[in-house]
Amino acid sequence: xxxxxxxxxxxxxxxxxxxxxxxxxxxxxxxxxxxxxxxxxxxxxxxxxxxxxxxxxxxxxxxxxxxxxxxxxxxxxxxxxxxxxxxxxxxxxxxxxxxxxxxxxxxxxxxxxxxxxxxxxxxxxxxxxxxxxxxxxxxxxxxxxxxxxxxxxxxxxxxxxxxxxxxxxxxxxxxxxxxxxxxxxxxxxxxxxxxxxxxxxxxxxxxxxxxxxxxxxxxxxxxxxxxxxxxxxxxxxxxxxxxxxxxxxxxxxxxxxxxxxxxxxxxxxxxxxxxxxxxxxxxxxxxxxxxxxxxxxxxxxxxxxxxxxxxxxxxxxxxxxxxxxxxxxxxxxxxxxxxxxxxxxxxxxxxxxxxxxxxxxxxxxxxxxxxxxxxxxxxxxxxxxxxxxxxx
Numbered sequence: 001x002x003x004x005x006x007x008x009x010x011x012x013x014x015x016x017x018x019x020x021x022x023x024x025x026x027x028x029x030x031x032x033x034x035x036x037x038x039x040x041x042x043x044x045x046x047x048x049x050x051x052x053x054x055x056x057x058x059x060x061x062x063x064x065x066x067x068x069x070x071x072x073x074x075x076x077x078x079x080x081x082x083x084x085x086x087x088x089x090x091x092x093x094x095x096x097x098x099x100x101x102x103x104x105x106x107x108x109x110x111x112x113x114x115x116x117x118x119x120x121x122x123x124x125x126x127x128x129x130x131x132x133x134x135x136x137x138x139x140x141x142x143x144x145x146x147x148x149x150x151x152x153x154x155x156x157x158x159x160x161x162x163x164x165x166x167x168x169x170x171x172x173x174x175x176x177x178x179x180x181x182x183x184x185x186x187x188x189x190x191x192x193x194x195x196x197x198x199x200x201x202x203x204x205x206x207x208x209x210x211x212x213x214x215x216x217x218x219x220x221x222x223x224x225x226x227x228x229x230x231x232x233x234x235x236x237x238x239x240x241x242x243x244x245x246x247x248x249x250x251x252x253x254x255x256x257x258x259x260x261x262x263x264x265x266x267x268x269x270x271x272x273x274x275x276x277x278x279x280x281x282x283x284x285x286x287x288x289x290x291x292x293x294x295x296x297x298x299x300x301x302x303x304x305x306x307x308x309x310x311x312x313x314x315x316x317x318x319x320x321x322x323x324x325x326x327x328x329x330x331x332x333x334x335x336x337x338x339x340x341x342x343x344x345x346x347x348x349x350x351x352x353x354x355x356x357x358x359x360x361x362x363x364x365x366x367x368x369x370x371x372x373x374x375x376x377x378x379x380x381x382x383x384x385x386x387x388x389x390x391x392x
Contacts, residue, residue: 010041010042010043011041011042011043011070011071011072011371012042012043012044012045012067012068012070012071012072013037013042013043013044013071013072013073013074013367013371014043014044014045014046014047014065014067014071014072014073014074015030015033015034015044015045015046015047015073015074015075015076015099016046016047016048016062016065016073016074016075016076016084016087016088017030017046017047017048017049017059017075017076017078017084018048018049018050018076018078018079018080018081018084018125019048019049019050019051019079020046020048020050020051020052020055020058020059021051021052021054021055022052022054022055022058025167025286025287026076026078026101027055027058027059028170029076029099029101029146029167030046030076031046031058032167032168032170032360032363033074033099033165033363033367034046036360036363036364036367037367037371039364040364040367040368040371040372041372042371042372045060046058046059046060047059047060047061047062047064047065048060048061048062049061049062049081049083049084062083062084062087065087065091067091067092067093068093069092069093069094070093070094071093071094072093072094072095072096072370072371073088073091073093073095073096073097074096074097074098074099074144075088075096075097075098075099075136076098076099076101077098077099077100077101077103077129077133077136078101078102078103078129078283079103079104079122079125079126079129080103080124080125080126080127080128080129080130080131080132081125081128081129082128085128085129085132085136088136088139089135089136089139095141095142095370095371096139096140096141097140097141097142097143097144097160097370098136098137098140098143098144099144099145099146099165100143100144100145100146100150100153100154100283101145101146101150101283101284102147102149102150102153102281102282102283102284102305103126103129103130103133104126104201104203104281105126105130105203105281106123106126106127106130108201108202108203108280108281109122109123109126109201109202109234110123111202112202112234112236112237115236116234116235116236116237118233118234118235119234119236119237122233122234133153133157134157137154137157137158138157138158138159140158140159140160141160142160142163142370143158143160143161143162143163144162144163144164144165144366144370145162145163145164145165145283146164146165146166146167146283146284147164147283147284147305147308147309148164148308149283149304149305149308150283150284150305151164163366163369163370164366165363165366165367166354166359166362166363167284167286167289167354167359168354168355168356168358168359168360168363169289169290169293169351169354169355169356170356171355171356171357174262174266177262177263177266178263178266179263179264179266179267179270180261180263180264180266180267181267183263183264183267183268184267184270184271187225187227187267187268187271187272188271190223191223191224191225192221192223192224192225192273192274192333193224193225193226193227193268193271193272193273193274194209194213194216194224194225194226194227194272194273194274194275194276194329195226195227195229195268195269195272195274195275195276195291195296196209196227196228196229196230196275196276196277196278196287197229197230197265197275197287197290198229198230198277198279198287199230199231199233200228200230200231200232200233200237200238200241200256201230201233201234201237202237203279203280203281204230204278204279205278205279205280205301206228206241206278207240207241207244207278208278208301208320208322209226209228209276209277209278210226210241210244210245210248210250210254211244211248211322212276212278212320212322212325212326212329213226213250213253213254213276214245214248214249214250214322215322215323215325215326216326216329216330217250217253218248218249218250219323219326220326220327220329220330221330221333224253225253225254225255226250226253226254226255227255227257227268227272228241228254228255228256228257229257229260229265229268230257231258231259232256232258238256241256242256269290269291269293269294269296270294272291272294272296273296273297273333274296274297274299274329274332274333275287275288275291275296275297275298275299275300276299276300276329277298277299277300277301277306278300278301278320279300279301279303279306280301280303281303281305282303282304282305282306282309283305284305284308284309285300285305285306285309285310288300288306288309288310288314289309289351289354291347292313292314292347292348292350292351293351295344295347295348297314297315297332297340297343297344297347298310298313298314298315298343298347299314299315299317299325299328299329299332300314300315300316300317301316301317301318301320302316302317302318310350311350311353312346312350313343313346313347313349313350314343314346314347314350315328315332315343
């Protein structure tokens, strides 16, 4: 895939991010926004300060950003960066604003910053991002965000309405991927597989997933396995998790996958019996949508962004009582009283809200409100087909 050559006759709505990686949820959403802007007849290029090695087909270094006075600019605000925030504040453009995906509170990383340089950097970026939020919001001509939880943080400083720009699942994402057979065979061994996907990071609270699994494994079902998918960040938090698993005597039943291919992830999803989230801070929960897609029952701590994403589906709890939760896991896995059947039915109903065909139209409508000229027609109603350039 190559970056398209720009057309100087089309209006531009460029996007800037602190970091871009094709597998990251925030980066994927930026690409969705780009597709919807292009479907409205607008140009959109992504720029980032930090890029993964495989990102250059989709994104350019922020140093190459050269706006004109007729352009508009969207800042995907997820963490602080002096370079990106300076670029946003000083851009001489017709209109600028943010798409806010929330900033993790820095206190989650505070215990790790003294002994880990990465944790120290992240802690500083999070504090800087939070400290700059009010001034960035007050400077914005438009405000977009992915959840009502996020919107409530912006409204006290806003000089304009806050519009919800919904995240949606690409219904074709997995169609051309075949599951990794060795991974599938290894997991289809009769063991009950618990799963959590997301960065190995302190706000995700993987230590509590391990503690819950340890109780389940030792007291209910020894033939069980915990799979933790995600890149460690910071490393000393990851070391604490590995040490905890050893101390609890379950290290041989906990699989920290690190980076894996999409084929391996597909095999994991298809062989998982329960998705467990103990995260205490989420602006939104894309992994929850993936679990719904693959008919995996969800057990989740009621962090605000998580509860909003689930909206009454899955099983949401407020107290991390591991013995009680382990018993609940057993009821779900064994479908006692049809509880698993009922949970999956509720999740399927919730998943329909995140249909790409419906929410991409809603996202395009929000973008049209701020950037496009002419009438918004959504999908091509005369033919029943989607218009060229619309996200699949």
